[in-house]
Amino acid sequence: MPLRGKPTTEAEKIVFRHEAELPPMTRSMGTVLINKTGSWRYLRPVYEEKTPPCRDACPAGIDIQGFVDMLARGEPLEAWRLIRESSPLPGVCGRVCPHPCERSCNRGEFDEAISIHALERLAADRALNEGVGEEPRAPKEEERVAIIGSGPAGLSCAHFLGREGYGVTVFEALPRPGGMLRVGIPEYRLPRTVLDKEIADIEALGVSFQTGARIGDIGELADYDAIFVATGAHKSRSLNIPGEDAAGVIPGVEFLKNLNLGGKNQAGERVLVVGGGNTAIDAARSALRLGARTTIVYRRTREEMPAIEEEIEAALAEGVDILYLATPRMALVKDGRVAQVGLIKTELAEPDETGRRRPVEVAGSEFMIEADTVITALGEAPDLSFLPEHAGLSEEPREIDGTPVFGGGDAFTGAGTVVHAIASGRRGARAIISRLAGAGVAHEPPGPVVPFESVNTACFARQPAVRMPEVPVAERVSGFAEVNRGLPLTDGLEEAKRCFSCGVCNLCDNCLIFCPDIAVIRLNDSYEIDYDYCKGCGICAVECPGNVISLVEEER
C-alpha cells in the first residue's frame, strides 16, 4: 500500500515510461507531497514572541506572563524564582505596588485585568511559608561595592550585584534595613516578616548590612571600587504657617518612623493629617488604629489625590474623614501644644506644571477644627549633604575622588514608588557591573507590545478576577495586623489560568489544529512551520490566542 505511512515521508515523483507501466485502472500510487505548495505563498507566518503590555508597563520589567504561567501550572516556587530575575522584593511589591501592570493588562479590556499583584504576592508567600529562600553564597569577584541606603533601590542594587558575585556592603543610618519599607509603610500593609525574609534572601547572596551607620561624608567610602547612593527622600516639607513649631505638629514620615521603629504613639485624640499622598493615608490609618479620631485635609479633590486608590478607599471604609478643598492657615497653640487648626477653603483653577489643577484660597472662607495633633504629609525631599556638591548626581555615574558614584531611587528619580526604586537599583547594578567588568551588559531590546485587538478573545470565556479577601473593618482598625489576606492557592491557580499569554506561546496547539495545510509541526515545546507546504493563508496567525505568529511579506 504505497499510501500508508506518516505524512512526513519524502514524496517521490512517479514517472511512467511506457504504457505498460500504467496501472490497469487509475489508482493513486504516490502522495501529493510532491506538490511543494509553499510556492503559492506571498505572506510568511513566523513565530515571533512579543512583549505583553503588562510587562511593558511594569517598571521592573517582571516577566509577568512567565510567572503567571508557572502559577497556572501549579509551580508557585518556580514563579517566585522567575520574579526574582527582575525584582528581589515580590512579597513587598505584591502588597504595596500600585500595579501599573494591571492597568495595561489586555484582559482588562475583555472583562477584568489579571490580579497580577495578588499572584505576585502568592508566589512570594509560598516561598516564605515553605521556607524556600536563596542559597547562601560568598562573593567571587575582587571588587567591592558600597551602597548607601537600604531602601528598595539599595536592596535591589545589592541583589543584582550579589547575584553576579560582587562583594557588597550596604550602609544604613537607621537601626534596621529596609528604608521606607521598614519605617514608612505601616505593618498592616506590609508585615515585617515578609520584608525580613526578602532582605535575608539578599543577605544570602553575600551582601552585608551595616545598620546605624549614617554616612556623613562620601569620602568615608574611598576604599570601595564603586558606590551606589540610594538615600531616598526623608526630609518633610514644612507647612509654613504660624504655630507649626508647637508640640503636636509632626512630619508624617517622622510620625510613621517613630511608630514603626519604636512603637512610639505620637497621636493624640484628635488628629488632623495634611496632604493627599501615601504618607498622608498611612499616617491617618495608623493614627486611627492608635485610637484617634482622624481627618485628612487635602487642598484638591479626590481625583487629584496621588495616593493609591485602594488605600484611599480603605481609609474611608475604616472611618477616616477626608476634607477636600481646604488648606491650613495657622495652628492655635494652647499650653504649648496645638489645640485647633485654622483652615481656609480652596477651589481649583487651571492646571499647574504637574497637570493637576492648582488650588486657590477662597477669600473669607476661614474655619476652625479641633486638633491636638497635626501630621504634615506634603511630600519629602532628599538630603544629600554627604556629597561634595548636591546638584549634578543622577542615575548617570560621576567620579568622586577617583571612585565611580552612581545614584538611584527616590533621591534621584523622584518617582516615589517601590517598583521604580527597584528598577533604578537594577539599572545601577548593571551600570556598575559594566564599569567594573569593563564590558557593556547585553540588553535585549523588547519586541513589539501586543495590543488588545490582536488577542484572539474567542479562545477565552468571560470570568471575573478573583480578589484577595480582606479582614472586616471592625476587626482591622483595632490593631496593625495585615488587612489583605492573600489568595488561597487554588484561587490563585484559577486566576493565573485567565491570562491571555499575550505575545508568548503557551503551547495551545491552535496554530497546528487550524492549519489547512498540515504545515505546522510540533516540536517538544515549540513549533515549526514547514515552508515547503505552508500556503500563507494566515489562519494560524489569526487563531493564535496571544498574537505570537506574525505574517511577513514573502520576498520573491
Next chain:
Amino acid sequence: MSIEIPREEYLFSGHTGCPGCGAVLAMRHVLKGLGDKTVVAIPACCWSIIAGAFPYATLNVPLMHCAFETGAATAAGIKAALEIRGDTETTVLAWAGDGGTFDIGLQALSGAAERNDDIIFICYDNEAYMNTGIQRSSATPWKTWTSTTPANTPKETPKKDIVATMMAHHIPYIATGSVAYPADLIAKVRKAKEIRGTKFIHILIPCPPGWRHPSELTIKIARLAVLSRVFPLYEIEDGNHRVTVEPDDTRVSEYLKLQGRFRHLDETDIEVIQANVDREWSRIECLSA
C-alpha cells in the same frame, strides 16, 4: 468539551485546496475522529480536486471518486461489498459538497437514508458550486451573491433546510458541525461511527474565494456563524435534539460583514436575516428543551 484532538494525520500536505480552505480542515478533523479504518466516497466537488490528481493522493485512507449524483449510493455499495467480504468494522463515509447533497445528490441520499444503509454521509456545505465557479445551489442563503445570482439580483429563495429533510427520513443520527469547533466535530463523528444505520452530518464551510473573504478569516467566520446562531451546533439522536455549543449574543451582522458575498445587503435585509435566525434558533432551542 474537553476532548483531545488526535495527533494522527490522515491528510498529506501538498494538496491543492485554496489557501485557507475550510473544506480541507473539515476532512482533516473528521478523519482524526474516524481513524484509518475508513473508506471515503467523493462525488464531483472541490474535494475531487483537493484529493489529488492521478497518480498522487491527499488522503491516507482509501478514497473512491464517483459521479456527482452518486455519493450516498456509492458509499452504500462499498459498505455492502465490505460486509460481503466479512469486514463489519470499516466505516464508509460519503463526503459531498452542498451540490452533491442538497441538489443532484439528494435522490441517492434519500434512498440510502430510507433504507437506513450503514454509512456516514457528511455534507461539507460551502453554500454554492465552488469547484465550477461559485454557482448558486439550493444551499445558498437568501440574498447571497454568487456568479449566477449577482449582487443586483441576488438569490431570492431561502436556503433549503437539509436537516429537516433528513429528519423526515427518521435516521438514527443527525448533527451539525463547524471547523471552528474541532473537538465538537470529532466527538460527533466518533458517536456517528458507533451508531448503525445512516448518519448525516452537516458542516458549514467558509470558502475564501467563494465567500469573498480573506483566507485568514476562515475559522473566525465559521465561529461567528455558530455564535450568532446562523449555524447552531446541535445533534439529533433518535429524534432528540441537543445543542452542543451554546451561542452568545453575537449579531448576524458580525458574521455577514466579513464576507464580500453579503456586501450589497442593506439594513433591512440584515434585519430580516436576524429575524429569521432568531426564529429558527427558538425552534431548535424549543426542540432541545
